[in-house]
Amino acid sequence: MNRKLHGKRSGVIVDSCRDHGIWLDAGELRQLLEWSRAGGEKLNQERRALEQQQISERERRKHIEEIFQKNKLELDHDLEHSSLRQQTTTSILNLIVETIKDLLGC
Helix, strand or coil, rough: CEEEEEECCCCEEEEEECCCCCECCCEEEEHHHHHHCCHHHHHHHHHHHHHHHHHHHHHHHHHHHHHHHHHHHHHHHHHHHHHHEEEHHHHHHHHHHHHHHHHHHC
């Protein structure tokens, strides 16, 4: 036997069995009908749609954050590599200048 709240705000917990069907306690059928007539199912569908939209938005934001982090790591790596290359170039230029000074006797 499984118990499930029918609709977020109906207040009715439906007992169900795969082999034998569903059971409602006294007054729950009337409560479900009143909830349905009051637009409960429509409100429930709208709520589910809103929840799905929020989930999609969270997934979209997570995806954007992952892309941002990946690009940031690549940029950090590129900057580090560029800095090393610049240091190497500077070191080579300094070596050339020192060699020329030695050759000219400065």
